[in-house]
Every structure is written in structure tokens, then in C-alpha cells.
Amino acid sequence: MKKVNSIFTPWRLLKYLFKKPITIPFTKIFTQKNANYLNQNSIIKLNSRLDSEPREGADNIRGFHTNDWEECIGCGTCADICPTEAIFMAERLELPNEDGKLQQRPTIDYGRCCFCALCVDTCTTDSLKMSKEYIYSNSDPDAFLFMPTDTFEGQKVKEGYVKDEVSDLLDLKRVENPHELPEERKSSFVEIVRGYSKEFARLEAARCVECGVCTSACPVHMHIPQYIKAIWEDDIDGALRQVYETNPLPGVCGRVCTHNCETSCAIAVRGEAIAIRWLKRYIIDSAPDDMYENIILEPVSDVIDAKVAIVGSGPAGLGAAYYLRVMGYKVDVYEELSLAGGVMRYGIPAYRLPDTAIDKDINFIKHIGVNIKTNTRVGRDITMDQLEQDYDAVFLGTGFMKPRGLNIPGADHNRVVGAMEFLPKVREFERGNLSLEDIDVAENVVVIGGGDVAFDVARSATRLQMLKYGKSSVKLTSLENEDSLPATFDEYVEGAEEGVEFFCGNGPQEVVVENGKILGLKLWKCLCIFDEKGGFNPEFDKECEQIIEGEQIFIAIGQAPDYDYIPESIKDKISINRGKIEASIDGQVKDVPWLFVGGDILRGPDLIGGVSDGHRSAKAIDAYLYENAKKQDISDSLKAMREAVKESSPELTIRQGGKK
Amino acid sequence: MRQMKLFLGPQHPGMHGNASVHIYAEGDIIKRSYLLPGMLHRGFEKGMERHTWMNNIGLIPRVCVVEPDINEMAFAMGVEMLANIEVPERAHYLRMVILELARISIHLMSYGGLGGPTGLYTLMYHAHADRNRILNIFEKITGHRVYHMYIVPGGVRKDFPVGIENDIHEFLNDLESRYTEYRDLGIENPTVLARIKDNIMLPESVVWELGVTGVGMRSAVNKPYDLRKVKPYARYSEVEFDVPVYDYSDARNRVDIKLNELVQSIGIIRQCLEKMPTGPVRAKVGNGQSMRWTVPKGQVYSCVESSRGEFGYYIVSDGGTHPYRVGVRGASYPQGLLGIEKYMPGTRIDDAPLWIDTMGVCSPEIDR
């Protein structure tokens, strides 16, 4: 009986005939477009009534990609992680060429893609997402290779899988680099940043995705991803090699470079930029001298019979000197001051850039054979004419070393001091060449300016006050508001930590002097800095006036060049525009072809810009001298030929220039 | 008698995946048989050496198409052991839910697999429809229906989406309510029983000889050897469940164990959903961005209980960003490759698909 019953049990399932099916009708999985396509090609006959409502994927579904081209920076990290190598980066030169972005976008081969979404999880910008679209048909195999945009098949589509904090595959947090604490550091000129240990440097290096967006943003195009990778692999030798390919001042740049690279770092889009600058410093700090010996001497060519004079030993001069010497030129650098380095030595305070770091870089430049003649001012100890005679080419990198004044009442007081008057003394004090008494710093000071130089002055003054009076009082005022200060954010934060008070968004009107003593600085609120055309033309609100107290005023509103050393005969042939000398892109002065310029007097505005100018000019000088030598060579051999002919057959007259 | 060569290939309704069996038969009795695993999943182990610890998750689930999660789990556990990573508590439970859902889905598939060879397609349709509902749940949780790439070294890739518990409960309740019906349709159905009872035997001696594990072993040796019990991973030690066994392994008993296990899995999932704490679901595996994660030097064997038995990953790390070597112990290797060659002969031709279905054979894990 049981057996008979059980034979009929399957029939019980007939009831399901009357239930709603839980499976999805075949016809419902197609989009209209796909259905039409399949119908047209007689691949499948679909009931057109049913095919318009495709089943929607789950909210999280890993469907076809979308990529917002505005957000995407073309870093290619998605392509690197793809386990099926489905992504390649296609060049798109019509995209704007801007720092922090590469002119390429991911292209995906859907014949390979496995829809794992690792590309989404690692995308540096969140531009790459997946949509709910999961059906696509086409008879053309090439149509399965395309560049995702923010639409799919030309239509806005619903968002599917996106990354979240848990699935994110990047490390967005920077590894701390130990700093001296404000209370301790503000009474000394000890370097604030202590530098990474090996362990920390390697941890930080592990965050890099090797995209090279930084390389394009760096003025000298340092091989950043490569040296960071070498650090991560604990290959200091390799890292140092990479560094010296493009930058002979890495120890300095590893401390005080303006780091455009970090600003454009792909990781910075969503997190904290890789500490590229500190990593570079780590390489230099940890490379032993004997390692340098091989690496920097290896590429240096033997001296050839051509000489170049360099005026000024700032980053531009040293950059040019280094690469010219590497190419084989004999190089003499003339420096007015007693130590080489320019602003590095006499401007930037030691708590940011100690002498030891500068020495290390410059000693290696000297070591490859660059001859630096200090205490030699061109225009006083040797003339430009002399240089023109003695050398095959001359490079000028004399910088903006003079203070720039401010034209307001009271500014002629002797306690109104320019930044580049004050900072060199601070450095000399730090070196022990001046005593505290030799430097005039009042108990209450005001600094005018909102850039890095103003902060260097303010924070140096703080230190001197602490040493002199045991307390500090520094007020900083700028036209710009606190949130738009031109200074780097770190300067602002650290300055505030050290007790600098801010009076930003105000313009100085008068140095208030009574009985020959400065009482303070009169400020008006600044309404706007630039006019409609973008020219510098600040407007003030007189009603909003205040006087901030201080017995000494520092002016840090920019520096100026000093061209006294250039004789009139040359000056006549060059044009100077807003303090800068006009020259070709690689620094050659048009009407004085043996003269090249670089650094602040050409472009500025920072150290690495100087190095870059130096590097570019070195190549241009080489090209210029090579061309000259070729001409020379040709005329020399022509002469020799004539001699030979004359000797062997004196009866022949040699035709010249085709004429008899 | 004249020998006839037959090709039981991927197109056959009773065949699993892209595998095929070359059969030499006399009359309707198989005299010789060889498995051709398909060669579609060759070189996976080698491929793993060329992928980083993280982006290997694009490749690893593919070692078993129908139950990919065991690969992810064994790999993840191995990496975690090498790198000494503490997986967050919640992740353990999430992983168990996924693994047990996968177990149900593959047991259903295998049960439905009886349909093709026995002509009872209703069973196959029903089982597949129910498996499909599990795939819907997987799609919601992981973003994909088949290759989930969800269990990753350190935990899981993302937390469960809000409200998914309801979907899971609803499905489990429904499946449970239809359990008797399912049995009646297949294993209690005299027509099917006639094909599977006292047929396609797996004697204990063969279990030991070939190294069969899982359902095959448990049905033959009457011992509850299940890694979830004997070497608990995730939080299997925190949930209650039975390990069904038999001392007589015919096709019917093996199927019966699978159905019983399905009930046990329902219970485990319910306990997990109840017990799972809130909190993080993923621990960091390495430092920096994922392509620079390194795993300390060493070697490890990690294994999980798959629907077909012990499924293991032997992983060697040289301390770099990629595995130095990965070896996979596919649970169906013994019976699938060796068993078919040595013990399928003697079976009737029409029982060959039942042989493959009830012994548990998954070709990629032989191929890999």
C-alpha cells in the first residue's frame, strides 16, 4: 500500500502549476536593445511584448563598469591590480594636461574581465564603479573592448557595486614621521622633523601605487615611483641611483622641497599623500658615503676641453654645475658669500634645513669635480667680461637675495627689517658666527607677509625671543585670509603651535612711530587683493582699522634680484621683466648666446624649479658648445686640407667660396 | 562480445560540468572507463603564483564552479595562518553562513542531478530553482551569483547588506517546509529507489584505498569524520549540528546523507544569524596598498569540509607579494579520477551518471 501511495506522491507537485513561478522568464533578462539585436539576427525569437522589462540586478551587483572621466586621474592602478589583465590604459591626448592627472583612461576587455571588482576596490579616486547592467550582446568581438564612461551604451545606468571602507584596498593613512614637540623646539634651531626609521619608511613606501602622476608634476621629473619601490624593497643603493638621475640636491629637497609631487599624489585624492619628500630624505640619510662613491662617480665623464662659468651657488647654479660636470665640462662656480648654497644657506632656517644636510649634498657635487670659488663676487672680484673671455659659456643663477621694501609711512625706520636682511643673520647665529646680542630682535614683533618666508621670519624670531627673553610674542599679518594663505599648511599649523598670533586678511597702512620708537602697525581690513583683470590691486575698508602692537616690524613680501654685477654692455642686450631676465625655455639669452640664466631670475619660484632650470640649461649649453665645436672642427679641418694641398702642389691656387 | 566505445560528455544531462568519461562497454556493462577532466581549468595552481595575495581571489574560486566558497575559505585561512592574522569575530559567522548556504546549494544541485539519469526532470527543475534562490541571496551579499570572491584573507570583503537575514530566513523556512516533499519526490520515490538502492557501492576498503573523504567516507565507515567537527575552523565549534553517517554506502545512503546534511546546514545558518556579533568584518592582511601586501615566509596546509569532503590548500610563501607555490587538494580527486578508472567498470552504462553524481565529482578541482 505504502509503495502504491508513494508512486503517486510526485503528482502532488502538480499544485505548483498554479503557483507563481520563482524562476525568471528567459525573455525578461534582456534589455530592449539586446532583444532587438537578438531578434534581428535571428539568434533568438523573442516575444516583443515581454522583452522590455529586464530583471534588475541586486544593489551590490558587479555589473559593467562606469568611470567618471572628470574624477578619474588616469593613474592606472585599476589596470595594475586586474587579475585577468583585462584593463589597459589608453592615451587620450584630448584630455587637459594638468598636474595630478595623466592623459589616459582605462579600457576594459570584457572578453577577459571576470567582474571581480578589484579594480573598483583599488581605484584611487572612486571614479570607477560597477553598474547594475549585466547583459550586453554584440556580434563584433571588438565591441567587447571599450572605455567605460559614466554611462553604459550611452545611457545613465543604476549604480551597482561600489567600494566601501571595508573593501578599500589602498592605505590612505600616512605613517607618522616623528616631530619635535612645539614646547621643546621653539627655544632652539634643532631640526623639527626627525626622519623615518627604516621600518617606518618601508611602511610608508608600501602605500605607493606606482602610478607616476607625481613624476609628471615634479619639475625635474624625479623617478619617484621607482625610488619609493626601491625603499620598499630595502634597496637603498637602487633608490640612490634613481634619485641622482634627476636631482643632485636630494638631501635638501628631501627636507624643504615644495613637493608638487605630494600635492598631485593619486593617494591624496581620497587620503593622505605619500610622504614622498620624507622618503627621499630617508634615502639620503641612510645611504653610507661609500655607496655614494660608486653611484655618483659612475656617470661622470672625463674632463673635456671646454669650460663653463657659473655665477651663484644656489640650486640653479649647482644643478647646472652638476650636470655639466657629469657631461665632462670643466666647471667653476663663483659665489659671493662664504658658503655655497644660496637661499638654502642664508634664507631657510636651520630648524627646517640644517647645514649638515646641505653640506652632504654639496660635498658630493664638489667630489665629482665641480670647483666652487666662494667669497668671489662677480662684478667685484672678477668681471663678466673676464668670464666671457675665459669660458666657453656662462650660466647666471644669482637669485632673488635682496629684501624688498614696503612703501608706507614709517617704513624707513631702522627697526623695520627685510626678511633677507634678518634670515642670513639668523643662520650665522645658528652657525656660531654671530652672538645673540649681534641680532636685533624686540620683545614684541610684527611680521608682514603670508608666505613661507614670513613664517620663516616669524618662527625664527620666536626662537630668538625665547632664547633672549624666555618668552615670545610674534604677530603675523597678511592680506590673505587664514584659509587662503600662500604658505604651506604645515607652516601655518606649526607656527600656530609655536605661539604665532595671526592677523590675517588685513593690509598694513603705517608703521606707528612715536619719539623715534615703533609702537605698532596700523592695519585696514583687506576687501580684495586682485582687481577684475587679475592684477595686484588690494582694496581696503578704512572703517575696519586696528593697530597691532610691536616694537619691530619684519617685511616678508618678496625678494628682489641684484643685477649690479652685469655690465651695461650686456644689460643693453637683455630685457628684464618684473625682475626676471627674458630667455628661451632652456635659459639661453637671445642676443647673448653664450649667456644662460636659471632659477629665480628666470622662473622660480622654488628650489626644485632652480634645479630643473639648471638641468635644462646644462643640456642647452652642451648642445650650444657642441654646435660651436662642430663649426670649429670643420673650419680646422678645412684649414689643414688647404695647408696640405699648398704643400704638395704649391702651383695651385685654392678657390675660395666658389670664386677665383 | 564486441566492445563499444562511448563518450559520456558535457552535453549529457547527467554529466557535471565540462568533464567527460570515456567508456568501453560490452553490452550495457562498462568494462573500462577514464575520466577526462575537461582541461578547461588547467594551470590554476601555477596561475596563483603569478597573482598577488589579494588579486588571487579573482582566480581561486574557479577551482570549484558550483561551490567556489570553499576555495576562498581554505585560501584565506591559509594566508591568515601564515600571516598570523586574527579574523574579526563577526567575519567568522558571515563566512559560515556563506559556506553553509553554498553547501545547501550544491547538495540541492547534486540531488537534482539524480533527475537527469533517472528521467525525473521535475526533481532537477525544483532543485535548481531552489539553488537559484540561494544564488539570489549570494548576489545580494557578494554582488555575484556564482563566483562570489567574498571570503578574503582577513575576513570578508564587505559586511552583509541590511535586511539580508530576512531573505535567508524566508528561504530556509520555505525549504524546510518542503523537505518531505523533496524526499518523496526523489529518494522515497520507488522508481528512483530502484535505481539507487543497493547500487553503485562504495565499500570501506575502497575509501581507505583511494583516500575518499566527505559523504563517501561517512556513508561507508560509520564514523562522523567531518572537519567542521574534528578540526573546527571559523566558529563551527560554537554551533550545534549532527554529522549523519552510515555503515553501508550505496547510492541511496549517500544521497540520504546529503539531504540530512542539508537539514543540518539550515540549523547552522540559523544559529549563525542568531549568534553573530556586530563589529568589524575584515582585518588587514599586510601593510600599504594590496599589491604590496607580503606574507611571512612559511608553508601551511589549510583545509575545510566541502560538500565532497576534505578540501585543502597547501600554500608556500617566500615572504613576497605572491604565493611561491599553491597546491590544491580537490575533494573529488580520489573518487573522480582514480575511482572512475578503477571502480566504475562493472557498472551499467545508464548508471554511470548516477555514479558520478552520488560519488561527488567536480572536474575543475581535479584539473586545476
Ligand SMILES: Cc1cc2nc3c(=O)[nH]c(=O)nc-3n(C[C@H](O)[C@H](O)[C@H](O)COP(=O)(O)OP(=O)(O)OC[C@H]3O[C@@H](n4cnc5c(N)ncnc54)[C@H](O)[C@@H]3O)c2cc1C
Ligand atoms: C626665506 C626663504 C625661504 C625659502 N624656502 C623655500 C623652501 O622651503 N622650499 C623651496 O623650494 N624654496 C624655498 N625658497 C625659494 C628658493 O630658495 C629659491 O627659489 C631658490 O633658492 C632660488 O635658487 P637660485 O639658484 O635661483 O638662487 P639663490 O638660492 O637665490 O642663490 C643665488 C646665489 O647667487 C649668489 N650671488 C648673487 N649674485 C652674485 C654675484 N654677483 N657673484 C657671485 N655670486 C652671486 C648669492 O650669494 C646666492 O648664493 C625660499 C626662499 C626664501 C627667500
Ligand code: SF4
Ligand atoms: S572587474 Fe576584475 S577582471 Fe574586470 S576589469 Fe576589474 S579587476 Fe579586471
Ligand code: SF4
Ligand atoms: S584607478 Fe581609478 S582613477 Fe586610476 S585610472 Fe583607474 S579608474 Fe582612473
